[in-house]
Amino acid sequence: MRVDVSNLSQIPLPGLPASLNKAATWTVNPGPAGAEVTVSTGFPGQGLAAGLEAAVRERLAAEGQPLASFSLVSRVASHAVQGSLSPLPRVRNVIAVGSGKGGVGKSTTAVNLALALAADGARVGVLDADVYGPSIPAMLGLSGRPDSPDNKSIEPMRAFGVEAMSIGLLVDQDTPMIWRGPMATSALTQLLTDTLWGDLDYLLIDLPPGTGDIQLTLAQKIPVAGAVIVTTPQDIATLDAKKALKMFEKVEVPVLGIIENMAMHTCSHCGHVEHLFGQGGGERMAAQYGVPLLGSLPLDIAIREQADAGQPVVVAAPDSAVAQAYRQTARVMAATLALRPRASVPIASSLV
Numbered sequence: 001m002r003v004d005v006s007n008l009s010q011i012p013l014p015g016l017p018a019s020l021n022k023a024a025t026w027t028v029n030p031g032p033a034g035a036e037v038t039v040s041t042g043f044p045g046q047g048l049a050a051g052l053e054a055a056v057r058e059r060l061a062a063e064g065q066p067l068a069s070f071s072l073v074s075r076v077a078s079h080a081v082q083g084s085l086s087p088l089p090r091v092r093n094v095i096a097v098g099s100g101k102g103g104v105g106k107s108t109t110a111v112n113l114a115l116a117l118a119a120d121g122a123r124v125g126v127l128d129a130d131v132y133g134p135s136i137p138a139m140l141g142l143s144g145r146p147d148s149p150d151n152k153s154i155e156p157m158r159a160f161g162v163e164a165m166s167i168g169l170l171v172d173q174d175t176p177m178i179w180r181g182p183m184a185t186s187a188l189t190q191l192l193t194d195t196l197w198g199d200l201d202y203l204l205i206d207l208p209p210g211t212g213d214i215q216l217t218l219a220q221k222i223p224v225a226g227a228v229i230v231t232t233p234q235d236i237a238t239l240d241a242k243k244a245l246k247m248f249e250k251v252e253v254p255v256l257g258i259i260e261n262m263a264m265h266t267c268s269h270c271g272h273v274e275h276l277f278g279q280g281g282g283e284r285m286a287a288q289y290g291v292p293l294l295g296s297l298p299l300d301i302a303i304r305e306q307a308d309a310g311q312p313v314v315v316a317a318p319d320s321a322v323a324q325a326y327r328q329t330a331r332v333m334a335a336t337l338a339l340r341p342r343a344s345v346p347i348a349s350s351l352v
């Protein structure tokens, strides 16, 4: 009996919108013991394998066919960057994380998304480019100084399987950073290029908040495969997020979508969810500006406590609903990027 590939490939990727189905390609061979199924994803999808296999087995069983083997293979390609820039060597994709203003949870989101991508099998780095408030070292529990083997390049530090670099690791924590725009920009682009990143699938850059000259110059100079904008319900109301969106559009950085943070409140006693600021703000904003809503994250005390303790929720409580929300958002973000054009001089794609 023939196995119908088109039928199987309509099985939705667990937790992802149907529009992202194309980020996976299916190969189905009718073997002697039943269907041999391989799904290749352009994004780290290890966490989807078990759920997808179960769905495939069920669909085949309905047609009276056994599933002989199932495997999920992920390959992350290097995607096109803005203007005449070329991708960094050793880093397949830079994802810029921006926000219209500070305090929306940009750094917390960047760190947890990085850990979520790593949990799905990707090689990930985080660059803290927030000169005004470098908070990534504390969130990842990092201290001390990074090594510099030749007094020029710097070794990234490591935490929970991700690489990290921050201006906060190089200067005294107590020294206030009152840099003027050009100084800050050149220090940050240098930090990006002088760090000896490993072979990375994704480097998430936590940009300084806002849409001033530093942000604009960074968005122009760093080869970015995609930007995401972190917003809160208030931020959407005050249109700050819109300014961030416009800034990326102005320098032709592709915006992958927006992430709504603190969208609803999860009660730490009974777990019930309340939309303090009304429901659907992120969705409305996304629809209004024609960009996807990649995910909505709750306002949850565990997120703050664990970030403060240097143990982000994705690693501190991987089975929690909150960690699941970060992993889901990270997959939607990475699958959205997977559907973007490839870089013209691609770095060899990796197996994750």
Ligand SMILES: Nc1ncnc2c1ncn2[C@@H]1O[C@H](COP(=O)(O)OP(=O)(O)O)[C@@H](O)[C@H]1O
Pocket (backbone or CB within 6 Å): 099, 101, 102, 103, 104, 105, 106, 107, 108, 109, 135, 209, 261, 262, 297, 298, 299, 300, 301, 302, 303, 304, 305, 307, 308
């Ligand atoms: N979803 C959330 N739920 C609860 N607290 C959060 C959440 N996101 C961020 N926070 C907390 O809000 C504060 C600001 O977050 P941070 O990531 O530093 O913001 P930003 O980088 O945008 O300035 C931090 O204390 C952080 O722990």
Ligand SMILES: [Mg+2]
Pocket (backbone or CB within 6 Å): 106, 107, 108, 130, 133, 135
């Ligand atoms: Mg921050």
Ligand SMILES: [Zn+2]
Pocket (backbone or CB within 6 Å): 267, 268, 269, 270, 271, 272
């Ligand atoms: Zn309650």
